[in-house]
Amino acid sequence: xxxxxESGGGLVQPGGSLRLSCVVSGFTLHYYGVGWFxxxxxxxxxxxxxxxxxxxxxxxxxxxxxxFTISRxxxxxxxxxxxxxxxxxxxxxxxxxxxxxxxxxxxxxPDHYHYWGQGTQVTVSS
Numbered sequence: 001x002x003x004x005x006e007s008g009g010g011l012v013q014p015g016g017s018l019r020l021s022c023v024v025s026g027f028t029l030h031y032y033g034v035g036w037f038x039x040x041x042x043x044x045x046x047x048x049x050x051x052x053x054x055x056x057x058x059x060x061x062x063x064x065x066x067x068f069t070i071s072r073x074x075x076x077x078x079x080x081x082x083x084x085x086x087x088x089x090x091x092x093x094x095x096x097x098x099x100x101x102x103x104x105x106x107x108x109x110p111d112h113y114h115y116w117g118q119g120t121q122v123t124v125s126s
Contacts, residue, residue, distance in 0.1 A: 002026035002115060006096045009120030012086055018122060020081040022096030027115075030054075030074035033101040035113055036081045038092035038122075047107030048094070049081060057102045063089075086124045093119040 008020040022034065035050040049060045049070040058070050069082040079096060099114030 004117035006117045006120040009122045011123045013126050016086050017084045022079040024077045029077040032098040034079045035097045037095045040092040045110050050102035050107045052102040059107050088124045091124050095119045
């Protein structure tokens with residue numbers, strides 16, 4: 001059964017760090033590009049970062065460049081999102097999605113991804 005499970009979210013103070021994990025089962029992750037998206041209350045889902053199937057291409061939203069790092073371990077069917085220097089505006093539910101290759105210029109929109117996890121809540125607050 002195909003499944004994507006995110007973990008690692010939680011409550012953190014501004015300036016803190018979290019590492020999100022996205023574990024895939026039921027299919028071989030290395031065939032797919034992966035994206036991280038987030039959705040805050042009352043806002044549209046937005047692309048945060050993406051990584052190509054080989055890991056050779058990554059892309060980041062301007063709002064997280066220099067603070068977030070995406071990586072993957074295909075042997076473990078896992079993709080990570082290291083989030084540093086967190087800000088209150090990073091508060092959202094974070095979703096992992098597989099199915100689209102990562103764009104060099106843009107993060108593909110949500111419609112380009114076929115498989116989604118249930119999300120993990122990240123709250124940045126003092």
